Amino acid sequence: MKLRRFLLRYYPPGIILEYEQGGTTKTKSLDLLDLTFKSNTNEILNEICEKEALVTEKRKPQVYELIERLKAKLVKVDKTKFGAYQVLRAHILPLTNVAFNKSGSHFITGSYDRTCKIWQTESGEEVHTLEGHRNVVYAIAFNLPFSDKIATGSFDKTARLWSAETGECHHVFQSHSAEVVCLQFNPVSTILATGGMDTLAKLWDIETGTELASLSGHTAEVIALQFSQGSSVSSEGDSDGYSDTVCGAGAGRLMLTGSFDHTVSLWDVRSGERTHHLIGHAAEVAAAAFSFDASLVATASMDKTVRVWDTRTGRQLHVLTGHLDEVLDVTFDASGRRLVSASADSTSRVWDLRGSGPNRGYREIAHLTGHDGEVSKVCFNSRGTLVLTASADKTARLWDAETGQLKDILVGHTDEVFSCPALMTPFVLHWFCKQDLRVIRRRHPQASQNQSSSVEAQSIWPPSMSVL
CATH class of the missing domain: 2.130.10.10 (YVTN repeat-like/Quinoprotein amine dehydrogenase)
Known part of the structure; x- marks a missing residue:
């Protein structure tokens, strides 16, 4: 096998090895799903070198640099404010999806x-x-x-x-x-x-x-x-x-x-x-999602629960309870280490799935309260640091995924907000009303001072770097 180059994936963090074997170009993924900006780069580098023969002593400085670049993308940005940017009306009848x-x-x-x-x-x-x-x-x-x-x-x-x-x-x-x-x-x-x-x-x-x-x-x-x-x-x-x-x-x-x-x-x-x-669910399934590595499936149901399953065995790993009404949506963050649920009880909940043992460390880390109507859709940003919720109360809300703190209330709709597609960047949020109305909001300029737009764009749709 001959290593040709490295490819960098920011979310979830990982390094892909492109190599040649028997005249065929292949790829191998080194997933660093637990990486944080505080992680010890040398320890991670040594673990990679022990497990991966393609990463030779000569390549270690390059891999070190790649890990550092991944860590830099994981630095949390707290000051996020959005103002009205654009409202679009087009269809003669209500929207269904975006x-x-x-x-x-x-x-x-x-x-x-x-x-x-x-x-x-x-x-x-x-x-x-x-x-x-x-x-x-x-x-x-x-x-x-x-x-x-x-x-x-x-x-x-x-x-x-x-x-x-x-x-x-x-x-x-x-x-x-x-x-x-x-x-x-x-x-x-x-x-x-x-x-x-x-x-x-x-x-x-x-x-x-x-x-x-x-x-x-x-x-x-x-x-x-x-x-x-x-x-x-x-x-x-x-x-x-x-x-x-x-x-x-x-x-x-x-x-x-x-x-x-x-x-x-x-x-x-x-x-x-x-x-x-x-x-296992006692009522209709409303939503289901794979984790990034497809080892887990999360399901949301009208029975007021979220359930997590092992895809290899089909075994139910845990039942996440706490919602007081139907659970309408569920999704994992990019790493598959957390998931967020949305419910007709007007709240969302963020769950941490890390750990070991029979319950794998499942625990609720944030309860997002404040909406006055059912929350029908929810998504993480690419970093997994923010959560966007869409509600029947005619608003979308932005939350800190770690603390549950409300960051912003996005108003202006005249009907329920039914969708928040998972394209949430540090500069632009997108969400959609049931009526023929689309709203795009852009961060206030003062909130993005000292930050390059090109760098931020990379963190959402990252062009990978190659090292020959």
């Missing part, structure tokens, strides 16, 4: 008006209107990280594949017998998964448009699905700093589906077989 491309330069909106629209984020200009569905466009997605394709799922029982550049429809996926309500591309953009009210999930070939598998086993609507992501980084080369992406070897091999039948299923994507059936 999604961003990898860089955040464009986003898409789905609507009850049967269309999906592509927008330029900075200017707010409409780029394309994707027309063709005969009913509500409910589920939408970019093929991240490439972002050159868009998928839409509709109440007309079909999904469609579009060009993000031209707006042209490439394929119409027809096989569901009821509304399509969730969809996602796999990490390498070869497969599209769709979930429907017909209790089925389906896998489709992106190139040919053919159905690859129909995943049956649920006895009620499939309302959530997700591929395991694994690690991904970008390599230098393009003028914009974001070029080819290298995905971890296991990325996309596992998929989850969440259902109103109170269960979640784990599937082997290659075989189409169900590997585990996660049974």
Whole structure:
């Protein structure tokens, strides 16, 4: 094996080794999920050298520098204030969903008006209107990280594949017998998964448009699905700093589906077989998510609990209680060490999953109270230091993930805020109202003094560095 270069991934922190073996270029990920800005660089370096033969004595200074750069990105920024930047109105009927491309330069909106629209984020200009569905466009997605394709799922029982550049429809996926309500591309953009009210999930070939598998086993609507992501980084080369992406070897091999039948299923994507059936909730599952390394799945349910499961065994590891009403959303931070839940009880809770023993150290570290209506969506920023919540009280709120301190109340909507896509940067927040209104807020200039915009942009969509 011959090491060719290092690739740096900021969130979650990691170093990817690109090497040549038998004439083939391969990658190996050194995940530093427990890294903090206080971590001892020499200790981490020594551990890497002991475990990884590709990191020779000659390479140690380079790896030391990479670890230091990762640590620098983890320094907590506390002063974050946002002011109104832009309000956009476009669809003639309410929105259903919102999604961003990898860089955040464009986003898409789905609507009850049967269309999906592509927008330029900075200017707010409409780029394309994707027309063709005969009913509500409910589920939408970019093929991240490439972002050159868009998928839409509709109440007309079909999904469609579009060009993000031209707006042209490439394929119409027809096989569901009821509304399509969730969809996602796999990490390498070869497969599209769709979930429907017909209790089925389906896998489709992106190139040919053919159905690859129909995943049956649920006895009620499939309302959530997700591929395991694994690690991904970008390599230098393009003028914009974001070029080819290298995905971890296991990325996309596992998929989850969440259902109103109170269960979640784990599937082997290659075989189409169900590997585990996660049974334990006493009511409908509202959301489900993989941790970064796909070792854990978190599920949120109408039974007022969050449950954490081991994906290798299918065993339930812990039941997180405390919410007084239905739990509507759950998501991990980038490292998979914490998760945050959102509930109809008007609160969110942040949980720390680190530790060992039968409960793996699960503990609530922050209770986010202050909303006057149900909290339907929640997300972390890239560092995992901030939480953004969207509520029926017509506001979004920004919180310190460690202390639970309220950092900002984002007002201006006239209806419930139903979405806060996970594109939350130190400079821009995005959240969306149920009515045809999109609000983008930008940090006040005084809050970002002495900070380079180029450096901050790297911490959200980090161009990796290569060392030859």
